[in-house]
Structures are given as C-alpha cells and as structure tokens.
Amino acid sequence: MPLPKSIATVCLSGALPDKLEAAALVGFQGVEIFENDLLTYDGSPEEVGRLCRDLGLAVTIYQPFRDFEAMPEPQRRRNLDRAERKFDTMQALGTDLILVCSNTQPATLPEAERAAADLREMAERAAKRGLRVGYEALAWGRQVSLWRQAWDIVRQADHPALGLILDSFHTLSRGDDLAGLEAVPAEKLFFLQLADAPRLSMDVLSWSRHFRLFPGQGELPVADFLRDVLRAGYAGPVSLEIFNDEFRAAPVRRIARDALRSLVLLDDQVRGAVPVPASPLPAAPTLAGIEFVEFAVDDAAREALGGFLGTLGFRRAGLHRSKAVELQRQGGVNLVLNSEPDSAAAERFEMFGPAVCAMALRVDDPDRALARARALLSPAWQERVGQGEQRIPAIRAPDGTLVYLVRTGSDIWADDFQLLPGEGGAPAFTGIDHVVQALAPGHLDGFVLFYRAVFGLDAEPVFELPDPFGIVRSRTLSAANRTVRLPLNVSESRQTGTGRFVSAYAGAGVHHIAFAAPDAAALVAAAPDAPMLEIPENYYDDLAARLGLEDAQLAALQRAHLLFDQDAQGGRFTHAYTQAFQDRFFFEVVERRGGYDQYGAANAAVRMAAQARQQKK
Numbered sequence: 001m002p003l004p005k006s007i008a009t010v011c012l013s014g015a016l017p018d019k020l021e022a023a024a025l026v027g028f029q030g031v032e033i034f035e036n037d038l039l040t041y042d043g044s045p046e047e048v049g050r051l052c053r054d055l056g057l058a059v060t061i062y063q064p065f066r067d068f069e070a071m072p073e074p075q076r077r078r079n080l081d082r083a084e085r086k087f088d089t090m091q092a093l094g095t096d097l098i099l100v101c102s103n104t105q106p107a108t109l110p111e112a113e114r115a116a117a118d119l120r121e122m123a124e125r126a127a128k129r130g131l132r133v134g135y136e137a138l139a140w141g142r143q144v145s146l147w148r149q150a151w152d153i154v155r156q157a158d159h160p161a162l163g164l165i166l167d168s169f170h171t172l173s174r175g176d177d178l179a180g181l182e183a184v185p186a187e188k189l190f191f192l193q194l195a196d197a198p199r200l201s202m203d204v205l206s207w208s209r210h211f212r213l214f215p216g217q218g219e220l221p222v223a224d225f226l227r228d229v230l231r232a233g234y235a236g237p238v239s240l241e242i243f244n245d246e247f248r249a250a251p252v253r254r255i256a257r258d259a260l261r262s263l264v265l266l267d268d269q270v271r272g273a274v275p276v277p278a279s280p281l282p283a284a285p286t287l288a289g290i291e292f293v294e295f296a297v298d299d300a301a302r303e304a305l306g307g308f309l310g311t312l313g314f315r316r317a318g319l320h321r322s323k324a325v326e327l328q329r330q331g332g333v334n335l336v337l338n339s340e341p342d343s344a345a346a347e348r349f350e351m352f353g354p355a356v357c358a359m360a361l362r363v364d365d366p367d368r369a370l371a372r373a374r375a376l377l378s379p380a381w382q383e384r385v386g387q388g389e390q391r392i393p394a395i396r397a398p399d400g401t402l403v404y405l406v407r408t409g410s411d412i413w414a415d416d417f418q419l420l421p422g423e424g425g426a427p428a429f430t431g432i433d434h435v436v437q438a439l440a441p442g443h444l445d446g447f448v449l450f451y452r453a454v455f456g457l458d459a460e461p462v463f464e465l466p467d468p469f470g471i472v473r474s475r476t477l478s479a480a481n482r483t484v485r486l487p488l489n490v491s492e493s494r495q496t497g498t499g500r501f502v503s504a505y506a507g508a509g510v511h512h513i514a515f516a517a518p519d520a521a522a523l524v525a526a527a528p529d530a531p532m533l534e535i536p537e538n539y540y541d542d543l544a545a546r547l548g549l550e551d552a553q554l555a556a557l558q559r560a561h562l563l564f565d566q567d568a569q570g571g572r573f574t575h576a577y578t579q580a581f582q583d584r585f586f587f588e589v590v591e592r593r594g595g596y597d598q599y600g601a602a603n604a605a606v607r608m609a610a611q612a613r614q615q616k617k
C-alpha cells in the first residue's frame with residue numbers, strides 16, 4: 001500500500017469543482033481545501049464536502065488559518081472567535097484538521113509562551129468539536145520560521161489536539177533539514193506537505209508563492225526530506241502544496257496528472273523507509289542511444305527532406321515493405337521519413353506539416369520500460385502494424401510525440417524494410433548526439449518530470465540563452481551514461497527561434513537534431529552542398545581572444561562555419577549548424593573531445609542571431 005496521496009486545491013486551475021474532479025480523476029485520495037478556493041466559490045461548504053465525498057476524496061485539511069498566535073489584545077480574542085467560525089466551516093467540509101501557519105504580522109509578540117498558550121486555547125476549543133489544529137512554520141514567519149521553533153511551541157502547548165505540520169519548501173528553502181525530528185513523537189506529526197522548487201536567489205516569500213514545483217521537477221532534496229519524515233514515524237497523507245503561476249494557468253487535468261506522477265515516483269524513491277512498503281516501480285531502463293528519429297512528411301516533403309539530408313551524406317537505405325516509409329541513413333544515424341496515410345505520422349503532418357512525430361530509444365528491456373511508463377501514468381500506444389511486421393512498443397510524450405522502445409542490440413530494420421545497398425566512404429556520423437525540443441510556454445516542468453520519471457534521466461539546471469528577440473530557457477535531460485541527451489527549450493517570446501517554431505506550427509516538437517561526428521571539420525568539408533549556417537567574423541575574433549586559439553585552427557573553424565567551446569577541464573566541443581529546413585527544424589554536426597559534456601551554450605546567442613538573420617532573408 002503506497003502512502004495516501006493528497007493535493008492542495010491551490011495547485012490547480014479553474015473553479016473549485018474542476019479542481020476536485022481533476023484530482024479525483026487522476027487518482028488522488030485526498031484534497032487540501034485552500035481557503036481562497038472556498039471563499040471564491042459560490043457553493044456552500046456542505047456542498048463542497050458532499051462533492052468531495054461523491055468523488056471519493058477525503059478532505060485532508062482546511063488551510064491556511066493566518067496570523068493567529070501571539071497577538072496582543074484585542075486581536076487575540078478576535079482570532080479565537082475567527083477560529084470558531086473556521087471550525088464551523090471544517091465541520092461542513094468534513095475535515096477534522098486545520099493548518100495554522102506561523103504569524104507574519106509585525107505586531108506578533110516575540111513570546112513563545114504566548115504563542116503556545118494561544119494555540120493551546122485554540123486546540124482546546126477544537127477538541128470540544130472533535131477537531132485538531134496543526135501548526136506550520138512559514139519560512140518568512142515573523143517570530144517562527146523554522147520547524148524546530150514551531151515544534152518548541154507545540155511541545156510547550158502540550159495539547160493532544162495540537163500537532164506539527166511539516167512543509168518541505170519551508171525547511172529546504174532555508175537550507176535547513178530535519179535533524180532532530182526523531183525526537184518528535186510520531187503522533188505529534190499531524191500533516192505533511194511537499195513541494196520542490198528550482199534553486200533561485202530571491203526573497204523566500206516570492207520564491208514560494210510563484211515558483212514551487214512538484215517533487216522531481218525542481219532541485220530540492222524532497223525525497224530525502226520525505227524519507228526523514230517517514231523514519232520519524234509519520235504515516236499520514238503526503239500532500240502536494242504547490243504555488244506556481246504556470247500551473248494555475250494550465251489545463252487542470254494535465255497538471256493533476258503531473259502531480260500524481262510526481263508522487264508515484266517519490267513513493268518509489270523512498271521505498272524501504274515506508275512502514276507499509278509500496279510495490280516497487282519497474283526499474284528505469286538502461287538506455288543505449290537513439291535508434292531513430294521519425295519525420296511526418298508527404299511525398300513532396302519526403303523528397304525535399306531527403307535532398308536536404310543528402311547534402312550531409314545521408315542516403316536512402318531502405319523502403320518499408322508495406323507502408324510509405326523510407327529509411328535515410330548516414331553512418332550510425334537512422335532517420336525515418338513517414339508519409340503513410342492514416343497513421344500517427346499523417347495525423348502529425350496534417351496538423352504541423354513536416355515535423356518529427358516519433359523517436360526511438362534503445363532500452364535494455366522494452367516490456368519493463370513500458371510497465372514503468374504505465375505505472376507513471378503514461379499509457380502504451382499501439383500503432384497499426386502489417387502482417388509479419390515487428391510490433392515496437394511505444395508511449396506518447398506529453399506533446400503526443402511517440403517514443404518507441406527498441407531493445408538494445410536488436411535489428412528492427414531487416415524484417416520490415418527492404419534494405420538498399422549502401423555506398424559508404426564519406427565521413428560518417430556515429431550516432432545522434434542530442435535531440436532538442438521546443439516547447440510551448442508552461443510545458444517545461446511537465447516534460448522534465450515525464451523524462452525524469454519514465455526514463456530515469458537526470459535534469460540539469462536551467463540555462464538562459466539570449467535570442468535577439470527574447471530569452472530562451474533551456475533545460476537538458478540526459479541519461480547517466482550520456483547515450484541519450486534531450487535539451488528542452490521554451491520561450492515566452494513568440495519572436496525567438498523557439499517561439500516562432502512553437503507558434504508558427506501550433507505546438508511543441510523537435511526543433512533540432514545533433515549528429516555526432518568524430519571529426520566535425522572533416523564532415524563539413526565533405527559536405528560542400530550542405531546549407532550551413534553562416535557565422536559572423538566577429539565571433540571568430542572573440543574566440544581567438546577568449547580561448548587563445550592558434551591562427552590555423554581558427555581559420556579551419558571559420559572555413560567550415562564551425563563554432564567552438566571548451567570546458568574548464570579542457571574538454572572541447574566543435575559544432576556547426578545547418579540552415580533550417582523549410583524554416584522549421586535544423587541539424588547540427590557535433591564533435592565532443594576530452595569529456596566535454598555540455599552543448600556550447602556560450603555559442604547559442606551567435607547561432608540564434610544567425611538564424612534570425614537567415615529568417616529575414
């Protein structure tokens with residue numbers, strides 16, 4: 001039995017019933033009713049309570065009750081009256097627990113004894129009605145901002161109806177931890193809220209109110225936090241409380257599904273610390289690269305794209321036995337051009353024009369990978385197959401792109417394709433180095449969680465890349481063994497390369513594919529007809545000054561329109577871009593040396609400016 005899962009209504013968009021329905025639909029067992037969601041709703045608390053019961057949702061908590069403890073009179077008395085009215089609401093909602101967050105008022109008295117006496121009084125009144133009070137330290141509380149301070153007060157108050165509420169954000173945002181929690185009796189741990197966040201240097205209140213994330217989307221050690229809470233004996237619900245501007249604006253079911261996915265993953269990460277063990281998720285796949293990328297095309301686009309790829313040394317290497325599908329190959333890179341009517345590819349083409357519609361990852365065990373995906377709320381996808389043809393399992397990424405799961409080392413081509421004899425000779429790519437996707441604003445965190453959870457990829461911190469027409473935020477997911485690298489780009493501006501791609505083609509998708517070359521200069525030299533992106537002279541002047549390159553090396557880079565980057569350990573990255581194919585996606589030739597593990601972010605501005613110029617022509 002996994003931990004009971006709850007979500008605060010503040011995480012989700014829409015009116016209160018929409019939030020509740022979405023939470024129930026994806027499989028939450030409980031909800032925190034956030035006060036503002038009730039105040040702004042035109043139904044009674046009884047109706048809300050009934051709706052929750054009809055949906056099978058427990059109301060885990062009613063919150064927050066603000067600025068209560070340690071106030072001077074006459075506020076003190078008024079606050080106790082206010083509490084009685086909230087107790088009425090709780091009873092109507094059908095919950096027995098209220099969250100009191102630590103007082104933020106300048107008038108709060110700096111006296112823990114007063115805070116304890118007030119909370120004791122509130123708990124005494126609550127207990128008369130069979131209700132309970134939980135006390136949470138807000139990271140920006142006036143007198144109480146750490147969980148240990150809140151616990152001191154709860155301990156002093158010493159009332160059975162008063163306990164402690166922990167919230168990972170308030171503790172981890174302060175760089176604090178849960179050392180000492182084992183000394184708190186488990187029955188005093190009333191409730192647990194979890195939130196992740198990116199590491200940002202800003203005031204903690206704004207950080208909390210706008211940038212919280214679901215566990216696994218950010219950079220805080222939420223799993224460690226949860227493990228500590230469970231080891232301290234907590235056995236109540238685990239509840240997500242995320243204040244996030246993008247989540248509030250997004251379709252409610254998508255965010256609810258991300259929310260539950262984050263908790264399913266977390267359940268698995270803390271297995272062993274849970275008193276009643278959760279059934280383990282199937283292990284994340286061991287990845288061994290990208291077997292192919294598939295483009296949705298029609299006949300004309302297939303010819304045009306085939307011609308474009310031909311300039312980089314690709315050739316038609318196979319024709320599907322039963323479908324209008326062609327394999328283009330260059331060394332270790334397979335690109336599939338799919339113009340089959342009445343397929344997922346055709347559906348993509350109808351909507352977007354020429355676009356990537358699928359990608360295939362090599363995994364150690366496709367069935368296990370599929371079972372893991374299913375457990376993480378990503379159902380399998382079954383494409384129509386002809387008789388005698390291979391059935392390659394697939395799931396759909398959040399934007400609908402198919403992700404095929406190909407067993408590492410297996411040959412998926414020989415059965416289904418009539419393979420054409422190759423020429424060879426030209427410098428060859430060794431494989432696909434990375435695939436970059438452009439996402440619509442508001443989609444980054446959901447994609448990060450999907451790839452992290454389903455495929456066990458690691459997420460790097462966000463990079464900000466300056467396009468001439470706005471900022472592109474980029475976050476890369478990659479396999480620990482680096483056989484799969486998936487940078488994700490997002491831009492609020494519709495004028496950036498990323499923004500134009502997303503807005504012009506009505507959605508997210510693969511924006512560029514980088515091919516790994518053992519020698520990028522040789523590859524580009526052997527591809528004189530490839531429409532490479534021109535790089536301004538100023539770039540090379542700066543490069544010479546910045547990295548102290550020799551004249552000959554610099555000239556060679558410039559001749560082939562190559563960009564160059566170097567890391568602190570001396571790893572080197574040499575890369576060049578093609579112009580965009582039909583103003584859509586483009587390709588990159590990349591050479592990594594000496595353990596270089598980045599993507600040439602230092603060069604992104606130059607590339608994006610060159611593309612913007614190209615676009616104007």
Ligand SMILES: O=C(O)c1ccc(O)c(O)c1
Nearest residue numbers: 064101136167208209241
């Ligand atoms: O931002 C707030 O005010 C707020 C309110 C209630 C909470 O539980 C919390 O963590 C933060």
Ligand SMILES: [Mg+2]
Nearest residue numbers: 136167193241
């Ligand atoms: Mg909280």
